[in-house]
Amino acid sequence: MSEAEKKLSLEVSRIRELTPRIRAYELRSTINTELPLVTPGSHLTLLFKTKIGKIEQRHFSICSNPNQRDFYEIAMLHEESGNSEFVFNDVAVGSQFECNIPSNNFHIHADASPAVLIAGGIGIASIISIAYTLSARGRRFSLYYAGRSKNEMAFVDELQKNVARHVHFYSAADDQRLDIMQVLADAPGNAYFYTCGPQKMLADIETSARLLGIAKDRIQQEYFYSQEQASDKAVVLELAYSNKLIHTKPDQPLLAALRDAGVNVNFDCCVGDCGTCAVKVLEGEPEHRDHVLSEAQKAQGFMCVCVSRAKSEKLVLAL
């Protein structure tokens, strides 16, 4: 497939207010063609021009029915900083975007084993289509969905209507705490886990699973990055082979800083799941935040520049 064939041109055909801070955007082909078939839990990478004319990209889960070929619906959380500000204020019905062909980090198990789905906040946008698919297949599953408050949790009514007997809601405002360790401990021994949420939740799941002896290959995770969680400091990137020095801004992904400086680094998922953006660190200490590199690869000095940061003030990269 050529680079051009890997792109889709989509237009916003409807906007739904899901919560005060979450909107759903329905996207259709600008040339009225059927959209590529997606699998449950797929995501779409939107490319768009910011107010200052910079091309940015963001990764969004497709929350519509995966069998739907005439449109995709994505959900977006409004944050005070970052690109969502631009989308919330400026994108309207009729706005057009270029997107990469959807891809998927989740692969639903084929056998009849039960599934445990865990979603935190906007992470429900990834998990909802998995829940509906398992429900349609008559599979045994439970969905644990935690958020700040019921009012701020998207799709609550829809889930109550469609999969009420499978879903458990946890609203922090109502003192309902999702006990990850308990959920994992209570899960059937042959269960598969599909999880999406903030970094801390996924780290808790990893730790609890390790303590309970749950095999890694039974757990699939998708991490979403929130501007509100970020408190990252600026990093200096020295490119050993191209003799460049790049000063990243605080909170600016290293991948974005590299590409802004004209450095051609390959990438795909942008959430630390695929490993496409891995580069070798020659000096300095990375802070790994990906979910894909093995300990051996990290020991060899590789890091995923889409999500990982630096513990040291400077990293010297083999670029």
Ligand code: FES
């Ligand atoms: S682009 Fe996929 S891990 Fe970085």
